[in-house]
Amino acid sequence: MPTLASSDVPVPTVTVVPSRQRIFRKKIKKYRALLLMMIPGLAYLILNNYIPMYGVILAFKELNYVDGIFGSPWAGLYNFKFLFNSPDAYLITRNTVLYNGAFIIVNTSIALLIALLVNEIKDKVVTRFYQSTFLLPHIISMVVVAYLVYSFLNAESDFINRQLANWFGFDSISWYNEANYWPYVLVIVNAWKSVGYLAIIYFAAIIGIDKEYYEAATIDGASKWKQMTRITIPLIAPMIIVMTLLSISTIMRSDFGLFYQVPMNSGPLMPTTNTIDTFVYRAMIVRGDIGMSTAAGVYQSVVCFFLILGANFAVRRISKDNALF
Amino acid sequence: MKKKMYTLLALLMVVMLVLPACGQKSNDSKKAGENSSTSSEGEGVTKLEPYKLTLVYPGDAQKDLALVQEEMSKYLTEKINATIELKPIDWGSWTDKTNLMKISGESFDLMFTAGWFGYGLDVSKGQFLELTNLLKNQGKDIPTVLGDDFIKGSQISGKSYGVPTKKEFAQGFGFLLNKALVDKYQFNTEGVKTLEEMEEMFKTIKENEPGIVPVVSNKFANTWGAANYDNSMISRDSKELKIIDTLEDPKFIDFLKRMRQWNLNGWFDKDVVTSDTSGQADNMIKSGKAFAIGQSLKPGKDKEMTVTMGLPLVQVETALPYTTTGEANGAMLAISRTSKDPERAMMFLNMLYTDAKLLNMLDWGIEGKHYVKISDNMIDYPEGVTADTQGYSSPGGWMFGNQFISYLWANEDSDKWEQFEKFNASAERSIALGFTFDETPVKAEMAAVSNVDKEFQMVLNAGAIDDVEGTIAKYKAKRDAAGFQKVQEERQRQLDEWAKASQ
Numbered sequence: 099m100p101t102l103a104s105s106d107v108p109v110p111t112v113t114v115v116p117s118r119q120r121i122f123r124k125k126i127k128k129y130r131a132l133l134l135m136m137i138p139g140l141a142y143l144i145l146n147n148y149i150p151m152y153g154v155i156l157a158f159k160e161l162n163y164v165d166g167i168f169g170s171p172w173a174g175l176y177n178f179k180f181l182f183n184s185p186d187a188y189l190i191t192r193n194t195v196l197y198n199g200a201f202i203i204v205n206t207s208i209a210l211l212i213a214l215l216v217n218e219i220k221d222k223v224v225t226r227f228y229q230s231t232f233l234l235p236h237i238i239s240m241v242v243v244a245y246l247v248y249s250f251l252n253a254e255s256d257f258i259n260r261q262l263a264n265w266f267g268f269d270s271i272s273w274y275n276e277a278n279y280w281p282y283v284l285v286i287v288n289a290w291k292s293v294g295y296l297a298i299i300y301f302a303a304i305i306g307i308d309k310e311y312y313e314a315a316t317i318d319g320a321s322k323w324k325q326m327t328r329i330t331i332p333l334i335a336p337m338i339i340v341m342t343l344l345s346i347s348t349i350m351r352s353d354f355g356l357f358y359q360v361p362m363n364s365g366p367l368m369p370t371t372n373t374i375d376t377f378v379y380r381a382m383i384v385r386g387d388i389g390m391s392t393a394a395g396v397y398q399s400v401v402c403f404f405l406i407l408g409a410n411f412a413v414r415r416i417s418k419d420n421a422l423f
Numbered sequence: 424m425k426k427k428m429y430t431l432l433a434l435l436m437v438v439m440l441v442l443p444a445c446g447q448k449s450n451d452s453k454k455a456g457e458n459s460s461t462s463s464e465g466e467g468v469t470k471l472e473p474y475k476l477t478l479v480y481p482g483d484a485q486k487d488l489a490l491v492q493e494e495m496s497k498y499l500t501e502k503i504n505a506t507i508e509l510k511p512i513d514w515g516s517w518t519d520k521t522n523l524m525k526i527s528g529e530s531f532d533l534m535f536t537a538g539w540f541g542y543g544l545d546v547s548k549g550q551f552l553e554l555t556n557l558l559k560n561q562g563k564d565i566p567t568v569l570g571d572d573f574i575k576g577s578q579i580s581g582k583s584y585g586v587p588t589k590k591e592f593a594q595g596f597g598f599l600l601n602k603a604l605v606d607k608y609q610f611n612t613e614g615v616k617t618l619e620e621m622e623e624m625f626k627t628i629k630e631n632e633p634g635i636v637p638v639v640s641n642k643f644a645n646t647w648g649a650a651n652y653d654n655s656m657i658s659r660d661s662k663e664l665k666i667i668d669t670l671e672d673p674k675f676i677d678f679l680k681r682m683r684q685w686n687l688n689g690w691f692d693k694d695v696v697t698s699d700t701s702g703q704a705d706n707m708i709k710s711g712k713a714f715a716i717g718q719s720l721k722p723g724k725d726k727e728m729t730v731t732m733g734l735p736l737v738q739v740e741t742a743l744p745y746t747t748t749g750e751a752n753g754a755m756l757a758i759s760r761t762s763k764d765p766e767r768a769m770m771f772l773n774m775l776y777t778d779a780k781l782l783n784m785l786d787w788g789i790e791g792k793h794y795v796k797i798s799d800n801m802i803d804y805p806e807g808v809t810a811d812t813q814g815y816s817s818p819g820g821w822m823f824g825n826q827f828i829s830y831l832w833a834n835e836d837s838d839k840w841e842q843f844e845k846f847n848a849s850a851e852r853s854i855a856l857g858f859t860f861d862e863t864p865v866k867a868e869m870a871a872v873s874n875v876d877k878e879f880q881m882v883l884n885a886g887a888i889d890d891v892e893g894t895i896a897k898y899k900a901k902r903d904a905a906g907f908q909k910v911q912e913e914r915q916r917q918l919d920e921w922a923k924a925s926q
Contacts, residue, residue, distance in 0.1 A: 364696055380877050383873075388526075
């Protein structure tokens with residue numbers, strides 16, 4: 099029997115293998131333009147992102163310059179200790195994740211709203227004007243933003259305490275001393291800074307929708323609201339999902355400028371403004387220990403890696419077409 | 424399929440947009456002048472092979488750097504048959520760039536370092552050569568110029584890894600005051616003032632000058648701390664080598680309560696917690712809206728700050744000068760393990776302490792081009808040249824060699840170095856002078872503790888919290904949770920060891 103089977107089986111495989119190869123070659127030929135375009139990006143990724151990854155071993159080393167990166171003695175998990183043994187370990191992780199979560203929700207909803215509204219403006223010049231104005235905060239450096247916020251909130255010459263407090267009759271607040279207000283301040287500042295960028299991406303997606311859908315909908319008597327919720331949103335859903343997944347992939351990282359510069363490094367604000375990145379910075383500013391900073395980076399990357407896998411898995415379960423991979 | 428492609432294309436676009444620019448291309452190592460003038464060999468140095476020294480220090484690349492480098496090389500060729508490459512790295516990217524140099528084992532000879540600038544860490548990682556033998560042979564003038572205290576103070580476990588700049592060897596403590604107001608109310612700023620005497624001044628200002636803040640920023644608490652404790656670890660009053668916790672010292676607690684009182688009196692600016700970080704404190708001094716700011720002092724500090732701030736200031740001391748390890752290792756040059764000729768590097772260092780011509784070239788540039796002599800040791804800009812138009816502004820005389828043989832500028836006191844000598848002699852030496860704490864065994868704890876410090880120190884220093892003792896208790900509890908006791912034990916252990924070794 100075995101001999102019979104073995105003489106039987108090769109027949110189909112012999113015919114399949116070359117055809118597979120042929121298909122592969124055909125595919126390469128068909129997509130050669132796209133593949134060619136991929137090369138620079140791929141080379142960049144390998145050179146810039148993959149080759150330096152061997153530096154990850156620094157997190158497990160007690161580096162000294164004489165022995166170099168590979169020769170230095172192993173330190174086990176000692177470099178990670180400062181992150182988890184600190185009384186702030188829970189606080190900084192919580193802050194980082196919750197802030198980023200809030201940013202994703204708030205920024206996405208505002209950006210969508212703006213994109214939908216801008217789309218309804220028919221005057222091209224006005225549209226361009228809005229686009230540029232919304233984008234402007236995105237290109238302002240965080241240090242400058244920090245001083246803009248400072249001019250609103252500082253006690254010496256501030257706008258909020260002097261003007262608004264008078265008009266609305268609330269007591270003046272010592273902003274840089276009271277941690278409770280900062281979750282709101284930071285979410286607002288972040289939204290102001292990054293919503294414009296996101297909105298333009300969504301707007302571009304909306305423009306790409308075929309006008310025929312709307313014409314058909316109008317003929318069927320669909321209201322503007324119905325058009326938005328039934329046509330626009332579902333059609334740009336892939337884009338929303340992509341953007342959200344990308345944000346989730348950085349949920350353990352925080353914008354250093356936002357959490358360090360904007361609160362002016364004020365001690366009393368630390369319970370609500372200390373994140374993993376600012377914690378590491380404050381810990382390393384004197385010592386500058388390479389092993390420990392690498393350890394923090396590795397920790398963030400590993401958690402992000404699993405989060406993006408999880409998020410993508412969830413998206414796959416709901417709608418396979420929209421998942422990243 | 425179409426949808427899938429759409430998603431993919433969108434993703435590609437987003438990734439391209441989000442990709443950070445790879446901006447580390449600007450390799451500004453100056454190669455100019457590197458090969459110049461190696462040929463003119465002086466006599467008596469023929470036994471030395473030509474060698475190119477590299478000196479790495481923080482600072483901006485100057486327009487005329489290559490010229491100065493060439494001039495120095497000419498001179499060095501005559502003396503020790505060496506040329507030099509000056510390699511300034513700007514302060515902002517210093518850590519990144521030098522870390523890379525150290526890890527990659529790049530060859531260079533001399534590097535600026537300091538206790539506050541990673542000296543201890545670099546030594547523990549093996550970056551700098553031990554200099555004991557070199558100091559005995561090629562650098563034998565250096566110990567004579569510096570004196571024992573300086574050398575001992577900058578050592579780690581009894582060994583030299585860097586040679587300190589000869590400069591002020593102590594720190595003074597006090598305030599900078601607005602001179603116009605001092606004159607108006609005829610405050611006496613002579614001698615050392617107690618805090619009570621200072622409070623009288625603040626009270627006068629508060630009562631008579633409604634638009635002016637008596638004390639701006641919370642910096643004075645740091646100044647006071649540095650005046651009373653060696654590195655926040657050892658009490659200045661104590662004769663015993665014992666690590667203390669400042670938060671348990673009644674003197675320190677009283678001081679923090681005093682700061683609370685100052686705050687309640689309305690003597691601080693409203694933003695006292697952040698005004699130092701935001702730069703608002705300096706601005707208020709500059710615009711004359713504040714009377715005093717805490718400051719560590721040295722002779723002529725007020726004149727220096729008058730130029731920086733653009734309005735007349737006077738200094739007043741609140742404690743006698745004090746010398747700790749931080750002063751001894753406050754600015755040093757070290758020889759790298761990657762140097763190909765450490766002997767020659769040491770010869771060069773030796774010249775920086777004894778050869779005024781070489782040192783002043785490094786400090787101020789070329790005579791006649793970047794400065795002119797107006798007397799033996801005084802210089803000024805050549806005609807038509809100003810601070811803005813000069814081609815070689817000094818990287819900072821305090822970084823190199825023997826500052827006492829560097830020229831003085833026309834606007835400085837001609838007896839500045841004598842004042843420094845006097846100041847150095849008058850200072851009280853810490854009993855732990857020369858002790859450097861090696862953080863490596865407790866670095867995880869130190870990292871966590873420094874975050875706790877950041878959270879509480881500033882509020883307490885600014886007196887911005889009602890319940891001083893309650894806050895201190897909270898501070899201590901959280902610090903203990905971060906492993907502070909382990910740090911203290913390690914400090915005491917190392918201190919005991921150091922005491923035994925230095926007897």
